[in-house]
Amino acid sequence: MIAKNFHSSSFRDPSGYVFIEDGIIKRVIHPIYFEQYNKLTESGFFKVLFNNRLLIPHQELTYTNEQIVIQPNKISFITYPYEWSFNQYKEAALLTLKLQKYSLEHGFSLKDASAFNITFHNGKAIFIDTLSFDFYAENSPWRAYKQFITHFLGPLVLSYFHGAQMLKLISNFIDGIPVKMISSLLPFKTKLNPFLYSNIHLLAKLEEKHNEDYKGTSKKASLSKKAQLNIIESLYDYIKKLELKETSEWGKYYNKINYSNSAFILKSEIINSWIAEIKPKTLIDIGGNDGTFVRRINYKIEETLVCDIDNNAVDYNYKTLKINKEQFMLPFVLDVLNPSAAIGLNNKERFSFLDRIKEYAPDVTLALAVIHHMTLSGNVPFDKSAQFFSSFSKYLIIEFPKREDSWVKRLLNNKAEFKEHFDFYNLEAFEIAYSKYFEIIENKAIDGSERVMYLLKNKC
Amino acid sequence: MIFLYFDPGLGAMIAQAVVAAVAAVVLFSKNLMYKVKLFFGLVKHNDEKDDVFDEINIKDSDLENKNSSDS
Numbered sequence: 254m255i256a257k258n259f260h261s262s263s264f265r266d267p268s269g270y271v272f273i274e275d276g277i278i279k280r281v282i283h284p285i286y287f288e289q290y291n292k293l294t295e296s297g298f299f300k301v302l303f304n305n306r307l308l309i310p311h312q313e314l315t316y317t318n319e320q321i322v323i324q325p326n327k328i329s330f331i332t333y334p335y336e337w338s339f340n341q342y343k344e345a346a347l348l349t350l351k352l353q354k355y356s357l358e359h360g361f362s363l364k365d366a367s368a369f370n371i372t373f374h375n376g377k378a379i380f381i382d383t384l385s386f387d388f389y390a391e392n393s394p395w396r397a398y399k400q401f402i403t404h405f406l407g408p409l410v411l412s413y414f415h416g417a418q419m420l421k422l423i424s425n426f427i428d429g430i431p432v433k434m435i436s437s438l439l440p441f442k443t444k445l446n447p448f449l450y451s452n453i454h455l456l457a458k459l460e461e462k463h464n465e466d467y468k469g470t471s472k473k474a475s476l477s478k479k480a481q482l483n484i485i486e487s488l489y490d491y492i493k494k495l496e497l498k499e500t501s502e503w504g505k506y507y508n509k510i511n512y513s514n515s516a517f518i519l520k521s522e523i524i525n526s527w528i529a530e531i532k533p534k535t536l537i538d539i540g541g542n543d544g545t546f547v548r549r550i551n552y553k554i555e556e557t558l559v560c561d562i563d564n565n566a567v568d569y570n571y572k573t574l575k576i577n578k579e580q581f582m583l584p585f586v587l588d589v590l591n592p593s594a595a596i597g598l599n600n601k602e603r604f605s606f607l608d609r610i611k612e613y614a615p616d617v618t619l620a621l622a623v624i625h626h627m628t629l630s631g632n633v634p635f636d637k638s639a640q641f642f643s644s645f646s647k648y649l650i651i652e653f654p655k656r657e658d659s660w661v662k663r664l665l666n667n668k669a670e671f672k673e674h675f676d677f678y679n680l681e682a683f684e685i686a687y688s689k690y691f692e693i694i695e696n697k698a699i700d701g702s703e704r705v706m707y708l709l710k711n712k713c
Numbered sequence: 714m715i716f717l718y719f720d721p722g723l724g725a726m727i728a729q730a731v732v733a734a735v736a737a738v739v740l741f742s743k744n745l746m747y748k749v750k751l752f753f754g755l756v757k758h759n760d761e762k763d764d765v766f767d768e769i770n771i772k773d774s775d776l777e778n779k780n781s782s783d784s
Binding site: 305347350354355397398399402450451459460463464474476481483486490575576 | 721722723724725726727728729730731732733734735736737738739740743765766767769770771772773
């Protein structure tokens with residue numbers, strides 16, 4: 254039986270599928286998975302994972318001989334692996350290993366280890382594929398081991414050597430980065446490290462060898478449970494210790510901004526007064542780097558999304574969130590000039606950023622110190638940026654740095670002989686273009702800086 | 714058991730034997746180092762201050778775990 258609104262990303266697993274009914278995500282379980290489902294429920298396995306907030310909780314709606322329907326708790330905004338910062342990615346990898354260890358100890362095993370089985374919710378990574386747990390067959394190796402390497406260990410080790418940008422690769426390799434490619438991208442010295450040699454280089458070699466002489470007769474490899482637990486634990490230890498070489502520049506960011514401390518405070522007071530008027534439930538801060546301005550909002554917003562192009566800034570934000578144990582904030586990596594596209598089968602498996610944010614429809618968008626980068630570095634005309642900002646939320650709080658601002662001066666000077674093409678970069682042109690899509694409710698100059706704040710309301 | 718809907722790779726199945734052997738040596742030497750350090754009083758406990766990630770083990774409790782450092 255296939256429901257009409259079968260979720261477009263749910264087709265790989267024969268155990269069941271996800272569908273959407275009245276905007277609510279539900280999951281059908283087929284009889285093939287009944288035995289596993291019953292055992293997981295009755296033994297309290299699911300409950301322990303729910304209590305530890307490691308697996309998305311669900312309610313059972315119907316139970317018949319043909320199908321079971323469950324309804325998982327709603328996650329308002331799904332982020333994908335290519336939108337995570339380094340430590341988010343690391344947490345997702347550790348969560349997968351934690352679940353596999355717990356599964357093994359209780360007679361189960363994760364049948365897949367896709368990074369897309371995880372997302373971020375209430376300030377932590379959470380596993381969302383309820384049907385991934387299968388019975389553990391004695392002495393069988395971990396079937397999802399290779400997937401774990403291509404989805405998690407590979408991308409993380411690549412970022413260690415080449416920077417966090419490597420984490421974006423998975424948007425082109427939806428089922429993991431080919432292990433041969435991981436192996437070839439790693440420096441030679443990694444072959445001297447027994448852990449990396451065995452988990453990556455040897456794996457690549459053996460995979461290549463057995464791809465060739467594979468004749469469809471599956472040979473059986475066996476591995477004791479203890480040995481598998483050793484693999485899981487050594488992966489956990491290694492990944493837990495992995496840190497990026499590039500330390501965050503953003504920790505120091507607010508010490509080197511080009512306006513005074515009083516202007517900084519004034520800016521956040523202006524935001525606060527407008528937020529108090531709008532009373533938003535949800536907010537997105539575009540270019541919100543480490544979340545500083547969102548943390549200075551004294552109105553209690555239910556959920557805020559904070560995105561930035563810089564993986565380090567997002568990572569710094571994420572670490573701050575972990576230390577403060579904040580649950581209302583969801584940081585992620587996003588390039589406004591090239592937001593995440595829709596990918597996968599029929600381009601419908603993973604949704605584009607625009608589709609997700611339109612559905613989420615945050616009450617207010619913050620765009621602080623972004624417009625000059627979009628206009629002058631990205632050459633995006635005001636009309637185009639206004640159109641973009643007007644496509645998903647009702648209010649826009651935007652900061653406009655004038656031509657006299659030192660950052661703007663620098664960006665304009667970079668244009669050299671093309672500088673005059675950017676004569677349109679001024680307040681009047683900005684207001685005219687944005688008035689097409691927004692009503693200007695208020696504007697306030699930030700004293701002590703060359704910047705002006707605007708509160709705009711969407712006309713559509 | 715449910716049939717696979719992705720290729721687990723026969724090579725990967727075989728590789729796990731070697732990976733497990735390496736892992737056993739790594740874990741053994743880690744424990745040994747820990748014991749040696751413990752003996753000489755070199756184990757530091759303040760390392761975990763900035764540590765935002767939990768240990769691998771999941772608490773087998775029926776109560777809601779709100780103190781997990783991952784939360």
